[in-house]
Amino acid sequence: MFGKKKQPPIPPIKSLVAEGTRIDGHVSFHDGLRVEGEVVGDIRAIQEQSSILVISESAHVTGQISADHVIINGTVKGPVFAMDLLELQPKARIEGDVSYKALEMHQGATITGQLKPMGSAGMEEDKPTLKLAANNG
Incomplete structure (x- = not known):
């Protein structure tokens, strides 16, 4: 109502590696x-509906990642594409370029690569959202 976009519901996690x-x-x-x-x-989400991908602390991915909502707390070697939100947890390690619409990065996460915000060209209100997560522990 007041300029905030309604977020799509987070889909359920149905698969596990x-x-x-x-x-x-x-x-x-x-x-x-x-x-x-x-x-x-x-690792790619089929874009028929909203998607979520969680890379846990013990996980290692070598390849491109693409999903709407991406949460990383493990190791990724390759480019990352988050169509809506990218959350980097404290033990996230990324070697590759990162493209995102909104980014939340916790203290301790590292990226070796470029940060590339996504958005509609020339749309002032579609600027990417950057948020530094507070360390509450």
Whole structure:
């Protein structure tokens, strides 16, 4: 009502790559995916609806990541595309360029690459949102 955009509901996480599991190849998913193991290949959300991807502290991904809402607390070697929100938790380690619409980065997270905000060209109200998360612990 007052200039705030309504956020789509967060989809449920329906799939898991468990710790101790390694996938060699590309992964496509609907709704939500949690990675606790290792993926060597691209991870992409099928863009028919909103999506969430969680890369846990124990996870290692070598390849491109693409989803609406991306939460990283593990290691990613490759580019990251977050169409809505990218959350970088304290133990996130990214080696690659990061594209995002909104970014939340906790103290301790590291990025070796470029930060590239997404948005509509020339739209003043579509500037990316940057937020430094407070360390509450």
